[in-house]
Amino acid sequence: MKILPLIALKNRSLSSGYAAIGFVFLFLLLGPLLTPINHTSQNLSVSLQAPSASHWVGTDYYGRDVFARLVYGGRITWLVAIAATLIAVCIGTIIGLFSAYRGGWIDLVVMRLVDVMLAFPKLFVVLLIVGLGASSINLLIWVLALFSWMEIARIIRSEVMSQKNRTYIKSARALGFGTPRILLKHVLPNILGPIIVSSVLLISTIILVESGLSFLGLGIQAPNASWGSILNDGKIDPLGTWWLSVPAGLLILTTVTGFNLIGDGLQKLFDPKKSL
């Protein structure tokens, strides 16, 4: 069994996922070096210009440089998705671990709570909360996280269930180790695979939800940008102002596909039948 095999070139899903995410990551990292223009500075005299030498991906209604907005908007989209995923994974892991290891009525109550949370249509609830509250990046991150931890908790719970009756856990209990130590040092390292896989897949889901919210005007607010809000800018004339919708759409597509491919690849890699 390998320990966190993060690089495996024979695994096609994984290597193409890395390539896609690597490309977008470099774009976000190096983008500011390529353009000196500020993504929020307006110049109405160059409103809605097609791509040119001075504005590589054209300009929007307010004459803001779309390339700069794609770079900075992408950074915000990634920040929101990764932060929300980290919070959701922490909440889901703690609840799943505890619920499964304790079992009994605690498990029963916690899992019914998870069922109730899962029964809410996520996008609509998030829409409602973000719509009612003053829209800010922090609020968006927390709301996305609080409605995404349930899947993680369920996966963790089922993994812990399968581990907790293994002999090495029984031996640890017999040696007199306490529950926190058993959970953190013995159970958790053995279920890291599924946690990583579901986290990576969750990033792409959250990117889609965040882009959807921003597209509807409820996510990231102007003058800040996100890929969803740039798509929104282009919705009046998607063909006429294609440089607003197509690059942003392609970046969302590449990122989501990339994370999904990495998730799939890692899943294959962590599959005990193949990794042993």
Next chain:
Amino acid sequence: MNSTLQKQPILEVNSLQVEYPVNNSGGFRRKNKPAVIDVSFKIFPGECFAIVGESGCGKSSIIEAILGFVQAKRGSILFEKQDLLKLSPWSFRKLRPLIQPVFQDYNQALNPRMRIGDIFKETLPVHLRDSQTDQLLASAGLSREILNYFPHQLSGGQKQRVVLARALSVNPTLLLLDEPVTSQDLSVAVQIVELLISLRKTNNLTFLLVSHNLSIVQLLADRVAVMKNGQFLEQQPLAQLLSDPRHNYTKTIINQTVAP
């Protein structure tokens, strides 16, 4: 034997009853199936008490009940005069190192993500770690090299030796051996049995051995109980059991056994 009988027992199990819930087609009424029925026995310091019986007769459930992994329905389990079934979880935890299990499935007995060295580090006090690790490895017949290995890099026999060494690292007085050599091939099984015999002498250990194989029991046990369908049919000193079995089932087991 008489000398041991005068001592206080290290473990005394009285009228133990263990039951498991049975799923009856999803109905609300839960039925329980007894796995251990009214079992009583005593184990004295330094002896090896064995329970023999076919698979599923309830032998391992006794060990699980002693370790507190299954709830006993009735009875008492007195370890050094304390009833394990009545102890608070905290007091039981403090007592746990004294009773160490060695399970049949050595493949799953070690955390697959921990190196052997780290497995020992977990149980040994920091200031004595190096010297005690060396001592444990030597007593289990293992070399220092394996400290850097992960469990999957070891052979079956090595894994079972590591399991034994880890159990000894917390200075137990009672070892619960649940089919300790059943899944090993013959030559390794013999080595493990020899190791158990020598460890028992050097560490002054008491054994509760559970096995379906009378040949292994013959090599280790002082007294033997024969178990069938959750009940003890008879318990006798080994020599007496072999020469004068009282129950037909015991005779069948003896007849099926190849001399060790």
